[in-house]
Amino acid sequence: MPEYEAVIGLEVHVQLKTASKMFTDAPAGFGQPPNSLTNAVVMGLPGTLPVLNQGAIEQAIKFGLIFDSEIPELFQWDRKNYFYPDSPKNYQLTQKDAPVCIGGEVEIELAGASRNLAGEHKVIHLDHAHLEEDVGKLTHFATDSLVDYNRAGTPLLEIVTKPDLHSAEEAVALLQSIRMHLTSAGVSDCDMEKGQMRCDANVSVRPVGQEELNPRAEMKNLNSITGVKNAISYEIRRQARVYEKGGTVAQETRRWDADAGRTTSMRSKEEAHDYRYFPDPDLLPVHFPRHRIEELKAELPENVFDLQRRYESEYGLPYTLTSVICYDHELARYFEAAMVVYDKNPKALANYVANELQRERSQAEGDGYLPMEQVRLSPRNLAGLVRLIDEGKLTKQLAKEVIVDMFQGGDPAEAVMEARGIKPVQQDSGQLEEWCRAAVAGNAVAAQQVRDGNDKAINSFIGPVMKASRGTANPQAVREMLQKIISEG
Amino acid sequence: MDAKTLIQSTAFDLGRALRKGNTTATEICTACLEQVARTDDQVQAFVSLDPEKILAAAEASDQRRKNGQELSPLDGLPVGLKDIMAIEGAPLTCSSRILEKFVSPYTGTVGAKLLSAGMIPFGRLNMDEFAMGSSTENSAFRKTRNPWNTDHAPGGSSGGSAAAVAARQCPWSLGSDTGGSIRQPAAFCGVIGLKPTYGRVSRFGLAAFASSLDQIGPFGRTTDDVAALLDIISGPDPYDSTSWPEYLEPAMVQLNLPEEPAVLGLPREYFGEGIDPEVRSQLEQVIEAYKGRGFTIREISLPHTELAVPTYYIIATAEASSNLARYDGVRYTRRSTESNDAVDMYFKSRGEGFGPEVKRRIILGSYVLSSGYYDAYYKRAQQVRTLIRDDFLKAFESVDAILTPTTPTPAFRIGEKIDDPISMYLADIFTISVNLAGLPGLSMPCGLSKDGLPIGFQLIGKPFEEGRLLQIGKTYEQASPFTGRPAIANPS
Numbered sequence: 018m019p020e021y022e023a024v025i026g027l028e029v030h031v032q033l034k035t036a037s038k039m040f041t042d043a044p045a046g047f048g049q050p051p052n053s054l055t056n057a058v059v060m061g062l063p064g065t066l067p068v069l070n071q072g073a074i075e076q077a078i079k080f081g082l083i084f085d086s087e088i089p090e091l092f093q094w095d096r097k098n099y100f101y102p103d104s105p106k107n108y109q110l111t112q113k114d115a116p117v118c119i120g121g122e123v124e125i126e127l128a129g130a131s132r133n134l135a136g137e138h139k140v141i142h143l144d145h146a147h148l149e150e151d152v153g154k155l156t157h158f159a160t161d162s163l164v165d166y167n168r169a170g171t172p173l174l175e176i177v178t179k180p181d182l183h184s185a186e187e188a189v190a191l192l193q194s195i196r197m198h199l200t201s202a203g204v205s206d207c208d209m210e211k212g213q214m215r216c217d218a219n220v221s222v223r224p225v226g227q228e229e230l231n232p233r234a235e236m237k238n239l240n241s242i243t244g245v246k247n248a249i250s251y252e253i254r255r256q257a258r259v260y261e262k263g264g265t266v267a268q269e270t271r272r273w274d275a276d277a278g279r280t281t282s283m284r285s286k287e288e289a290h291d292y293r294y295f296p297d298p299d300l301l302p303v304h305f306p307r308h309r310i311e312e313l314k315a316e317l318p319e320n321v322f323d324l325q326r327r328y329e330s331e332y333g334l335p336y337t338l339t340s341v342i343c344y345d346h347e348l349a350r351y352f353e354a355a356m357v358v359y360d361k362n363p364k365a366l367a368n369y370v371a372n373e374l375q376r377e378r379s380q381a382e383g384d385g386y387l388p389m390e391q392v393r394l395s396p397r398n399l400a401g402l403v404r405l406i407d408e409g410k411l412t413k414q415l416a417k418e419v420i421v422d423m424f425q426g427g428d429p430a431e432a433v434m435e436a437r438g439i440k441p442v443q444q445d446s447g448q449l450e451e452w453c454r455a456a457v458a459g460n461a462v463a464a465q466q467v468r469d470g471n472d473k474a475i476n477s478f479i480g481p482v483m484k485a486s487r488g489t490a491n492p493q494a495v496r497e498m499l500q501k502i503i504s505e506g
Numbered sequence: 507m508d509a510k511t512l513i514q515s516t517a518f519d520l521g522r523a524l525r526k527g528n529t530t531a532t533e534i535c536t537a538c539l540e541q542v543a544r545t546d547d548q549v550q551a552f553v554s555l556d557p558e559k560i561l562a563a564a565e566a567s568d569q570r571r572k573n574g575q576e577l578s579p580l581d582g583l584p585v586g587l588k589d590i591m592a593i594e595g596a597p598l599t600c601s602s603r604i605l606e607k608f609v610s611p612y613t614g615t616v617g618a619k620l621l622s623a624g625m626i627p628f629g630r631l632n633m634d635e636f637a638m639g640s641s642t643e644n645s646a647f648r649k650t651r652n653p654w655n656t657d658h659a660p661g662g663s664s665g666g667s668a669a670a671v672a673a674r675q676c677p678w679s680l681g682s683d684t685g686g687s688i689r690q691p692a693a694f695c696g697v698i699g700l701k702p703t704y705g706r707v708s709r710f711g712l713a714a715f716a717s718s719l720d721q722i723g724p725f726g727r728t729t730d731d732v733a734a735l736l737d738i739i740s741g742p743d744p745y746d747s748t749s750w751p752e753y754l755e756p757a758m759v760q761l762n763l764p765e766e767p768a769v770l771g772l773p774r775e776y777f778g779e780g781i782d783p784e785v786r787s788q789l790e791q792v793i794e795a796y797k798g799r800g801f802t803i804r805e806i807s808l809p810h811t812e813l814a815v816p817t818y819y820i821i822a823t824a825e826a827s828s829n830l831a832r833y834d835g836v837r838y839t840r841r842s843t844e845s846n847d848a849v850d851m852y853f854k855s856r857g858e859g860f861g862p863e864v865k866r867r868i869i870l871g872s873y874v875l876s877s878g879y880y881d882a883y884y885k886r887a888q889q890v891r892t893l894i895r896d897d898f899l900k901a902f903e904s905v906d907a908i909l910t911p912t913t914p915t916p917a918f919r920i921g922e923k924i925d926d927p928i929s930m931y932l933a934d935i936f937t938i939s940v941n942l943a944g945l946p947g948l949s950m951p952c953g954l955s956k957d958g959l960p961i962g963f964q965l966i967g968k969p970f971e972e973g974r975l976l977q978i979g980k981t982y983e984q985a986s987p988f989t990g991r992p993a994i995a996n997p998s
């Protein structure tokens with residue numbers, strides 16, 4: 018029996034982040050009362066005309082710049098004609114033949130052996146990405162259906178990959194990479210729960226070694242990462258089983274039933290729509306100025322994986338830190354801002370961002386993380402905290418307490434220390450020597466063990482010194498002072 | 507001023523009288539409303555008319571003028587509107603059952619320009635349903651009559667707009683022209699009608715028939731009036747991507763320059779078979795009049811003329827099939843009460859809501875766009891369209907404007923062509939190319955047939971040269987004034 022491989026192409030719909038809709042100045046948004054984000058144009062009233070939102074074009078071009086697509090000199094709009102109650106004009110403005118982005122590459126990272134280990138990286142090729150307008154939302158009841166046009170006319174980028182993917186895991190990694198990059202560049206929030214990112218998957222299966230592609234199943238509207246993963250895995254197994262039994266797979270559209278955990282046939286190719294595409298006569302072809310493309314390019318943040326590689330090579334940060342910071346553009350931006358203030362100890366800073374800050378955010382929010390814009394602990398103050406530790410003015414031990422107050426109140430470390438009565442560590446004061454001499458005098462046995470070469474024995478002095486200093490002493494300085502005193506012995 | 511004088515006056519004269527304090531907007535509107543009351547049983551130009559609203563607007567205008575706060579020199583003049591332009595709070599039916607109860611919640615650009623000039627929207631004028639037709643017989647609501655002879659059609663699709671101006675129900679009006687829908691009824695009704703260059707007047711607020719061909723334009727009884735109304739409604743519009751982005755010189759400026767003899771081209775393809783002899787002889791009289799004013803007449807060729815009608819019916823119906831998809835019974839259109847589910851609702855609402863000509867064109871348009879036929883029809887038609895435009899641009903290298911009949915015959919009888927779509931389509935044979943080429947076209951009345959029906963001629967100009975076109979029209983107007991008026995418009 019032959020071995021089978023899956024060939025998968027994705028169509029990813031991403032809502033672009035714009036203040037207004039794609040072809041009119043009605044606001045774009047989510048979670049508003051039904052049909053409140055509409056106007057005459059959104060509702061398709063007689064006589065209304067589309068006018069292109071320049072912001073939507075720029076967001077789409079940014080997508081192309083992030084993923085190295087070609088941005089053509091000219092792109093245009095077509096009408097896709099079909100009747101559906103969620104479509105106010107009963108045609109959708111889209112780009113059939115002249116899309117805004119042609120080609121492109123998305124770097125993906127597959128899951129590693131554990132979450133502390135980097136996974137394999139691959140490049141997935143894009144066919145193109147085109148702009149289109151989103152439709153409204155239908156809600157069905159027993160005898161009626163209601164339609165909300167708030168979403169109608171929202172700019173939507175349809176990203177079409179080449180059939181480069183071979184597993185559900187790769188598909189998921191692609192979605193994650195697109196999401197990381199687009200949220201980082203502010204192109205889209207890509208929140209699948211809010212419908213800001215949706216996915217159709219074309220899946221076919223063929224014996225390993227076969228060149229030509231077998232008929233594919235198109236699965237529509239996979240609306241969560243789990244859904245994408247499960248639907249593709251199921252479909253690969255289903256098709257392989259059909260071939261194993263000597264059957265043939267029909268080219269058709271299938272629906273993913275998440276509850277039943279299986280796909281079912283929706284319509285075959287013979288029933289496919291004739292969309293009667295033609296160039297939209299209301300919108301002129303768009304010539305986008307080259308110099309503006311260069312400006313947009315300059316505004317883009319560093320590519321996520323490039324940033325990660327730079328942090329690893331330049332700062333020596335481990336994967337466990339870069340995978341937290343770089344994959345979340347808010348943390349990356351936070352870290353960068355802190356580095357501007359204090360760049361002597363990137364690793365410590367990264368640690369505080371990836372661990373302490375995240376822990377505080379998580380504790381502040383019952384479910385998930387406290388939104389970044391509500392975080393009071395500023396990058397500047399976090400950098401200040403790390404600097405105090407590095408300068409020996411604050412122990413890591415005390416820092417753990419200090420950062421809690423900094424997170425709560427937003428004050429700098431010094432202010433928190435003062436409020437808590439924590440004195441900065443006195444570096445070479447006679448006080449430290451006094452405490453150390455007292456400790457050594459109190460335990461001659463241990464002192465002798467140290468002199469005999471048992472380094473660990475020195476630890477038995479540190480506790481009493483720290484106690485005497487009420488935690489303000491710098492442990493490193495204490496250790497050095499103890500060694501000096503004992504060796505003088 | 508008495509009502510009889512007011513209704514015979516041009517918009518220009520009315521404006522002058524208003525400024526001199528010789529009349530008021532209320533007097534003018536009252537006179538027009540009385541003329542409608544007196545004649546519209548026969549003419550049936552109006553789909554709806556709200557006298558109270560009109561008189562309230564007139565009173566407000568009079569108040570503005572009294573306070574020296576008039577919005578423009580023409581503040582207070584009534585303007586009739588084809589029932590296809592959106593004005594907030596006014597019905598917008600497109601003479602279709604499917605929009606029978608629709609009241610526009612927004613004002614389009616042309617409507618906004620009229621209102622900001624203080625002009626008073628004067629009723630909603632009848633038309634062929636969704637501007638599809640050449641006789642106004644395709645209205646779902648009424649059959650408008652030609653004021654010169656009520657057995658005859660006023661032309662279409664802007665038949666109501668032309669008939670109302672001819673019948674002195676209003677001094678001027680607006681229509682829309684996709685393939686001749688302003689010029690052909692203007693010729694049939696003995697008034698002046700102008701289809702502006704594509705892009706000169708915003709389409710925002712004009713219910714679309716064929717987006718790449720539609721233009722709003724004025725009807726009037728003098729070139730001065732037509733130029734003035736054109737200037738009010740023209741201009742770049744951020745709400746219409748196809749509107750010309752630059753400010754153009756007002757047509758009135760050119761119109762008032764000293765007359766300059768021009769070279770007029772006579773396309774030989776427009777003077778072949780099928781022209782009524784009376785139309786032909788009237789055109790000869792027009793040519794002589796121009797020669798008498800020192801104009802040069804030159805024969806030219808527009809070789810792709812015979813392809814214009816089929817090209818037009820592919821492009822216009824393709825766009826219409828998509829533009830009219832929004833009238834579906836879901837949101838604001840009439841919904842069938844008989845339907846059981848969504849698909850059934852579409853079929854029944856559209857089936858009950860659209861008339862036969864609209865259905866015919868939707869079916870034709872859907873066909874030419876369907877996969878497998880797109881290249882052979884729609885794409886090919888777009889290529890031919892370019893050839894037709896190139897014909898004109900080439901001709902304009904040697905002539906200033908082109909002179910043709912507006913229609914092959916004077917107004918035909920109501921019912922004469924309604925069952926013969928092809929013959930109806932050919933009524934627009936001289937006007938259609940102008941829309942395909944996006945050029946300005948002006949129809950001027952030039953005489954009457956022996957049956958007493960008006961005959962018009964058409965002047966076709968270079969892009970955005972409406973001023974020059976109207977100036978050439980004015981030359982004829984002065985050389986050979988058309989003073990006739992239908993009996994119905996005579997003082998009773």
